[in-house]
Amino acid sequence: MSLNSIFQYFVPKDKKVFFPLFEQAAANVVAMSTVLVEAVNSLDANAREEMFKQIDKLENKGDELTHQIYLELGKNFITPFDREDIHSLATAIDDVADYIQGSANRMSLYAIEEYTEPIRKLSELILQGSVELEKAVRELKDLKNVRNIADSCIRINSIENQADYVFDRAVADLFLYEKDALRLIKYKEILAALETATDMSEDAANVMESILVKNA
Amino acid sequence: MSLNSIFQYFVPKDKKVFFPLFEQAAANVVAMSTVLVEAVNSLDANAREEMFKQIDKLENKGDELTHQIYLELGKNFITPFDREDIHSLATAIDDVADYIQGSANRMSLYAIEEYTEPIRKLSELILQGSVELEKAVRELKDLKNVRNIADSCIRINSIENQADYVFDRAVADLFLYEKDALRLIKYKEILAALETATDMSEDAANVMESILVKNA
Amino acid sequence: MSLNSIFQYFVPKDKKVFFPLFEQAAANVVAMSTVLVEAVNSLDANAREEMFKQIDKLENKGDELTHQIYLELGKNFITPFDREDIHSLATAIDDVADYIQGSANRMSLYAIEEYTEPIRKLSELILQGSVELEKAVRELKDLKNVRNIADSCIRINSIENQADYVFDRAVADLFLYEKDALRLIKYKEILAALETATDMSEDAANVMESILVKNA
Numbered sequence: 001m002s003l004n005s006i007f008q009y010f011v012p013k014d015k016k017v018f019f020p021l022f023e024q025a026a027a028n029v030v031a032m033s034t035v036l037v038e039a040v041n042s043l044d045a046n047a048r049e050e051m052f053k054q055i056d057k058l059e060n061k062g063d064e065l066t067h068q069i070y071l072e073l074g075k076n077f078i079t080p081f082d083r084e085d086i087h088s089l090a091t092a093i094d095d096v097a098d099y100i101q102g103s104a105n106r107m108s109l110y111a112i113e114e115y116t117e118p119i120r121k122l123s124e125l126i127l128q129g130s131v132e133l134e135k136a137v138r139e140l141k142d143l144k145n146v147r148n149i150a151d152s153c154i155r156i157n158s159i160e161n162q163a164d165y166v167f168d169r170a171v172a173d174l175f176l177y178e179k180d181a182l183r184l185i186k187y188k189e190i191l192a193a194l195e196t197a198t199d200m201s202e203d204a205a206n207v208m209e210s211i212l213v214k215n216a
Numbered sequence: 217m218s219l220n221s222i223f224q225y226f227v228p229k230d231k232k233v234f235f236p237l238f239e240q241a242a243a244n245v246v247a248m249s250t251v252l253v254e255a256v257n258s259l260d261a262n263a264r265e266e267m268f269k270q271i272d273k274l275e276n277k278g279d280e281l282t283h284q285i286y287l288e289l290g291k292n293f294i295t296p297f298d299r300e301d302i303h304s305l306a307t308a309i310d311d312v313a314d315y316i317q318g319s320a321n322r323m324s325l326y327a328i329e330e331y332t333e334p335i336r337k338l339s340e341l342i343l344q345g346s347v348e349l350e351k352a353v354r355e356l357k358d359l360k361n362v363r364n365i366a367d368s369c370i371r372i373n374s375i376e377n378q379a380d381y382v383f384d385r386a387v388a389d390l391f392l393y394e395k396d397a398l399r400l401i402k403y404k405e406i407l408a409a410l411e412t413a414t415d416m417s418e419d420a421a422n423v424m425e426s427i428l429v430k431n432a
Numbered sequence: 433m434s435l436n437s438i439f440q441y442f443v444p445k446d447k448k449v450f451f452p453l454f455e456q457a458a459a460n461v462v463a464m465s466t467v468l469v470e471a472v473n474s475l476d477a478n479a480r481e482e483m484f485k486q487i488d489k490l491e492n493k494g495d496e497l498t499h500q501i502y503l504e505l506g507k508n509f510i511t512p513f514d515r516e517d518i519h520s521l522a523t524a525i526d527d528v529a530d531y532i533q534g535s536a537n538r539m540s541l542y543a544i545e546e547y548t549e550p551i552r553k554l555s556e557l558i559l560q561g562s563v564e565l566e567k568a569v570r571e572l573k574d575l576k577n578v579r580n581i582a583d584s585c586i587r588i589n590s591i592e593n594q595a596d597y598v599f600d601r602a603v604a605d606l607f608l609y610e611k612d613a614l615r616l617i618k619y620k621e622i623l624a625a626l627e628t629a630t631d632m633s634e635d636a637a638n639v640m641e642s643i644l645v646k647n648a
Binding site: 150169171172179181184185206209210212 | 397
């Protein structure tokens with residue numbers, strides 16, 4: 001129990017500032033994942049490159065939102081949660097965005113031609129995780145539906161487990177069937193970046209779980 | 217100094233709930249490491265596969281223990297340490313288990329035939345680290361033997377340094393002597409997963425050191 | 433707002449102990465980066481090996497400083513910031529040192545012959561980040577120039593972004609032009625270790641930002 005928890009019974013929380021920013025940051029991650037899924041399923045290489053550029057732009061927007069949250073943290077005396085949790089959650093959501101952009105960036109830079117089943121499946125899992133992340137973030141403003149947040153966090157964990165499994169299986173298959181070492185390394189790097197995006201969602205879920213724990 | 221530290225002089229700590237769970241989780245990691253060492257030293261491929269399956273089962277058991285700790289955190293108002301430290305320690309122990317299982321999983325998936333000296337040495341170091349982890353966790357319930365906990369943490373750090381050294385040396389040797397790039401990548405991945413398991417023990421040690429620091 | 437923040441108005445802070453240790457640790461990282469830049473620009477292989485050994489020695493010195501900070505944390509009741517932030521910052525600075533030494537170690541172990549442009553550029557970025565890190569650490573003792581600390585943190589973030597870009601571009605070029613898979617893997621590993629050193633500076637900057645946020 002922190003002083004913060006005592007204070008929160010006496011002072012109006014500054015919800016009007018932080019929650020809309022978090023909701024925008026989470027919605028932005030959903031937008032990025034949606035474009036990612038579209039890109040890896042596209043058969044048109046030029047259209048795909050355009051989508052990768054769009055992901056870059058969205059990532060810049062996400063950076064600005066993160067920065068605004070940090071700025072508000074410096075200004076606001078009373079925060080709805082511990083300041084460090086607000087900082088950690090903003091950082092974790094930013095990390096998800098970074099790895100989505102990093103994955104897209106690698107696919108573009110490495111001039112990947114074949115968008116394989118595991119690449120499509122991992123992108124789909126990133127989208128599912130982002131949707132759960134956004135749902136959970138929306139519930140943070142009133143902790144009335146703690147159960148819903150906890151459920152989303154559990155689903156994010158399960159999605160990360162599935163991504164682990166897809167990644168491990170895909171890499172094992174590369175070792176079995178891909179005889180060109182350079183291609184193997186390329187694909188392994190891309191799969192790893194995609195899988196790490198789901199790890200970052202799990203980090204965000206862990207921060208939210210720890211917010212729930214402190215405010216239980 | 218947190219409010220928690222003041223409160224702990226007035227309220228009975230809920231030791232009966234958390235410490236047995238932590239001790240079971242740490243003992244489970246020791247069990248997993250013991251099977252891992254046995255597996256990488258086994259000459260019988262079928263027996264080895266059985267051991268890898270046993271590691272999977274133990275990892276599931278570990279997941280349940282971690283989940284129970286999280287659930288108790290949600291229920292218990294007074295915790296023996298800061299709630300976030302309990303959460304972090306549970307997560308760190310779970311991470312050690314994850315990487316042991318991940319290493320075993322890769323060895324099985326990549327159909328490794330030769331269990332080399334560095335693989336055996338890293339597995340042995342994982343076991344040593346897990347034993348120190350369990351010792352330290354057992355001392356957490358009464359902070360009477362702070363020295364013992366600190367010593368175990370120092371040993372875990374030293375084990376991690378040794379693992380780093382074995383890993384670096386082994387990868388350098390792969391570059392010198394392994395001419396098959398695919399085999400080289402496979403072995404490097406497995407060595408990296410094993411080495412990361414010792415990093416995760418170090419994370420757990422860091423959490424315990426930070427618990428000592430706060431409760432000094 | 434923590435109890436610590438209330439206490440700090442009443443009790444003299446133990447600045448005399450922690451700040452000189454942090455300043456020495458940060459200065460040590462600058463010394464390591466300076467030798468690193470010199471080594472990767474040297475044309476004399478023997479001189480380079482001597483510099484790598486010097487980096488090893490400096491890293492040992494850094495370990496001792498980190499350990500001293502931990503010891504002081506155990507002794508001092510009143511700390512200038514939250515104990516966990518002091519612990520995290522010491523760990524983050526130590527991590528920068530570890531990755532600089534790890535990069536040097538790999539270059540030596542893998543018997544790299546050609547010190548490429550991206551290797552030199554990343555080393556230069558590590559040095560720039562270390563210089564900003566030291567500047568920010570020196571300002572921590574009186575939080576009078578909060579703006580300066582925040583600016584250094586922003587520059588560290590921007591340096592990390594540049595390092596990301598150099599790394600991504602360099603790896604893409606390896607895939608395009610390096611036909612020897614073993615050489616490609618070697619260089620990719622070294623570039624990754626260098627790039628991670630800048631990630632660790634970013635972690636240190638994040639801890640400092642979170643200290644600013646708490647003490648705003």
